[in-house]
Amino acid sequence: MDPVLKVKGLGKAFKDKKVISDITFEVHKGEIMAILGPNGAGKSTSIRNIMGIMYPDEGEISFLGEQVKHVPRAKIGYLPEERGLYKSVKVIDLLLYFADLKDYPLKKARERALDLLKKLGLEGKDKSSIEELSKGMAQKVQFIASIIHEPELLILDEPFSGLDPVSQELFKKEIKQLANNGTAILLSSHQMNIVEELCDRLFMIHRGQKVIYGSLDEVKRKFANFKCTIIGENELSVLERLNNVERVEQTGDRSTLFLTKDVQINDWIRQLSAELDIQELTIDRISLHEIFIDIASDRLNGKEFLNA
Ligand SMILES: Nc1ncnc2c1ncn2[C@@H]1O[C@H](COP(=O)(O)OP(=O)(O)OP(=O)(O)O)[C@@H](O)[C@H]1O
Numbered sequence: 001m002d003p004v005l006k007v008k009g010l011g012k013a014f015k016d017k018k019v020i021s022d023i024t025f026e027v028h029k030g031e032i033m034a035i036l037g038p039n040g041a042g043k044s045t046s047i048r049n050i051m052g053i054m055y056p057d058e059g060e061i062s063f064l065g066e067q068v069k070h071v072p073r074a075k076i077g078y079l080p081e082e083r084g085l086y087k088s089v090k091v092i093d094l095l096l097y098f099a100d101l102k103d104y105p106l107k108k109a110r111e112r113a114l115d116l117l118k119k120l121g122l123e124g125k126d127k128s129s130i131e132e133l134s135k136g137m138a139q140k141v142q143f144i145a146s147i148i149h150e151p152e153l154l155i156l157d158e159p160f161s162g163l164d165p166v167s168q169e170l171f172k173k174e175i176k177q178l179a180n181n182g183t184a185i186l187l188s189s190h191q192m193n194i195v196e197e198l199c200d201r202l203f204m205i206h207r208g209q210k211v212i213y214g215s216l217d218e219v220k221r222k223f224a225n226f227k228c229t230i231i232g233e234n235e236l237s238v239l240e241r242l243n244n245v246e247r248v249e250q251t252g253d254r255s256t257l258f259l260t261k262d263v264q265i266n267d268w269i270r271q272l273s274a275e276l277d278i279q280e281l282t283i284d285r286i287s288l289h290e291i292f293i294d295i296a297s298d299r300l301n302g303k304e305f306l307n308a
Pocket residue numbers: 014019037038039040041042043044045046081
């Protein structure tokens with residue numbers, strides 16, 4: 001089956017400065033794909049080029065197997081990074097207006113709007129005007145506006161920013177439900193814990209270029225080295241001298257040892273000196289959050305990056 005969205009070799013420069021180059025990825029029916037990267041990496045520029053808010057200098061965009069100038073707007077939902085809705089309009093009128101723009105039947109849209117308002121904790125707010133809502137509430141309405149017409153592709157640029165934890169859970173549940181029903185979702189977020197929980201695959205961009213592209217499992221297996229956390233009174237310099245230790249972070253009696261990629265955990269544990277003070281010891285894979293920081297701070301070199 002053709003992917004819902006395919007971008008190939010996307011490049012864009014502002015004046016003489018190339019801000020994205022060779023951006024290539026796919027988003028499939030029913031999957032949640034994360035687009036990640038440090039501030040200024042080029043995520044929103046990639047999304048804006050896909051949306052036709054601006055046009056790429058190079059590259060191709062395909063929607064359901066057909067090459068297009070930009071994705072067909074009636075079939076997609078988009079929550080932009082910049083939030084903003086008409087202030088004096090009633091919530092329900094605004095949602096019906098968006099549905100109408102996408103040629104979605106109004107009767108069905110009204111039912112969906114009331115149902116989604118209820119699911120996102122805004123029951124009874126349908127007749128309020130946008131200016132009467134809090135920022136988080138308005139964001140929920142904007143999210144509903146982006147999915148009211150049951151889009152085949154949904155692009156969410158930082159959907160969780162500014163939401164309280166309860167609202168984040170509601171959004172997560174709804175996003176998962178949409179994917180289960182077959183919507184292809186491209187999601188940009190800085191919250192790595194949410195990405196780990198929600199996304200099937202991820203595309204990470206740094207300085208306008210791909211650094212990782214793969215499933216979360218693949219990324220974890222190939223990228224996430226081990227770390228060992230030891231609770232005990234140990235000298236930093238002693239821990240730093242242990243085999244296969246790349247670096248150590250120490251706070252009080254808690255030391256986190258980041259291990260080299262080639263480490264054999266079995267052998268490594270056996271060779272730990274009896275002189276170390278070990279009250280507790282845990283070994284885990286480093287998290288997506290730590291992978292992200294390693295990349296953003298250029299700790300990992302290009303050779304390790306995954307290919308599509
Ligand atoms: N209209 C523009 N004119 C000139 N430069 C731009 C324009 N839009 C974006 N840029 C530059 O392109 C680069 C990528 O910006 P972009 O907004 O795509 O990053 P981002 O990954 O979405 O970042 P953030 O996480 O901060 O939202 C930045 O260096 C930014 O300054």
